[in-house]
Amino acid sequence: MQTVTQAQLFKLFALHLFSTMIAFMLGIMMQQSGYNGPLGILSGALIGLGMAFFAYRLGMRRPDRFFVEYGKEIVGRWLHTPLVLFIAVANLLIGMINFWELQDFLIQFYLVSTPPWAIAGLCGICIAYTVRFGVNSVFRAAEGIFLFSLLSFLLIPILVSESFNWYIGVGLATHFSPREAWPSAYYTSSVFGEMSFVLFIYPYLMQPHRTFRSMSGSMIVAAALVLLHIVPLLLIFGPELASNLNYPELELLRFMRSGSFLETLDPALIALWLISIFVKLGFIVFIISLILAHLLKLKDTKPFVSPVTAFIAVGSLVIVKSNIQFQNLMTGGLLTLFFASELIPILYYVVDSLQAAWRKKRKGRFN
């Protein structure tokens, strides 16, 4: 059962955290926080790790049992099943949103006349294929692509560094405002809090007591990488222009002037990003299939992978009709929904601790 090493967990989580943040979310951060984007990201990352800490502690109490099975011992069956389904639905929504962002991005810039269902379908097939082979394939995929993905993300700020206007960096200090940073922090913590879903896969992990170290490592790597992208955005475009761009990361890529062939390097980098996003989506699909399989008391997650992926793929096509609707969706209550789903393990942790304390008191009374 214990087949996933801590190194693989670290790499999966690192990819999971920085891939969609850098690719899709930098624009909204610039719009809402301007100079305080970096501050918001740092705080959000720490908050997210804090949320995941409780999931870690809860998992450590029963590292060889699946959460979906022992959860009902903590809060009772009638509360556990809806809560776990809530987490599954939240994950479905995360998957659909990421899928939608992916196909919108690809269609807008690179595949102009391709119908969205082709992209959703093809990506869905890739992801379903990966996840069908079990937890190992997801983690091995992450392990394999991690180094290349990391290098490609690191390459971008280095290549555009000659266009930096370093003086704008002073603005990071002079515009310090936690109030302005809060929207970004909220956003980021809902992303980094997705690490709390490690709770579901504890029986698969080797050396479960070192999980928190891997998670902290992922948080540090992911936060550092996101900062290495948002600060160049500020230094090259300034906050007013950067907040006006829909895909600032892409504009950043296009700003490379170091030799003519690197200017058109963006499709190659996009390909690497795609794989990182696939890894993230693979993990999400796996979590959902795990939840559904254990709720229905099935041993194997395989039967659920294809339907779940199909649901996410089709759902992403119908969930919003245009970019404007998508912005409406994201600035509404959706983030709070994700937040709530990540806080559920904390609820279990609190109840479990109370129960343990109460049990100890009862035992003590009998002595």
Place this chain on the structure above:
Amino acid sequence: MTTALTRLFKTTAGLLAIALLTGCWSSIELNNRAFVSVMLIDQTDKGVELTLGFPLTNRLIPGQTGGSGVSATASSAQPNAYISRVGPSLEDALQKIQGDVPRQIAFGQTHSIIIGSRFAERGVEPILEFVLRNPYLKMNTNLFLVEGPVRNKVAQMSIPFERFLASVLNGYVSNRQIMSTTVKDLMYSKANGGDGLLPILGFIHNNAALAPGSPPSLTTAGAAILRNGKLVETRLKPSELSSARAILNQLKQYIYSIDSPTDGGKIGFYTTSLDMTIRPALTGEDFKIVIRCKLQAVIIASDSEIDLESKGEIRQLEQAINKIANEGFASVVAKTRQAGADVFGFALYFSVRYPREWNRIKEQWRDYYKNRLEVKIETDAMLKRSGSSVHSIREKFLNDEA
């Protein structure tokens, strides 16, 4: 799942994946694309005139010199096409041009946009908007200005060194021989958005190898000032433009000569490095901008009897350079202030460093820049070497014949 079923699933999934190759929907053959290398935009009485310069791949012959509109017989072999149409707006003209061109117009290789002065007087926002929204045009596209009608002058000029006009312009920019203003430079901040310097492309007959009556070649000729996206009357001469480029840290190597402080003979210099730092300062309620220039120069010619081995005389020379540089910078800043256009982007420095005070005056920034801003300029020149010889030829080898 049995092995046969697994294999069936794998094959089906694989075939489906191949059949749904997503690139095939939107693929455009390379032969079916017309790459725009330069955009020319002008205003005529009938509307906006858009001219797109295409390199014609079907006419590119290895070994051909290309690029010159020298004679009528050679024009059919020219590897360029400048398709031009007029429409009420940029996009309408673009649609008409697409109707003329049998290939898909592709903007991915456009690095330069040349604007006519008549269009610029009405405002360059349509161009900025077009570049910003188009997913293929990049924000570091260079902008140039041509006085008067653009189309014929540019399309029919002679290009001695390169095949295409775009290569010439790219060469100017990458060798830092011309002011480089990109689309992004005009969009840093609302307070001074649309303020910038546009390099002017001039046309002169400076190629003695061409027959008389040939079209002129390209040259770099000063700059024009944009204020709020519109062209203003003031123009910068090439010498003033060098000071402006220095302030923007774009001037690296520059050759100039000054009168020697000892006896008035000309001494020629070549700057090997020039670093500008611009820093905002706040004294009480008043903003001040401090421009510091550190430059290193090498002497390349001397017609004076100045003793280049004496420290005192070198110091005098350096101070003479400082004085001339300061005057140059001050005069160009004064000219832009008179025009009321913050072309150097001082607004950004203040907004970064003093946000609270900046918020109070940012609505009237241009007015503040014109009338109230204090500008302090300091230059620190250092003469590193005197070239390969010590004394001037006149002093050492020529006799003064009365």
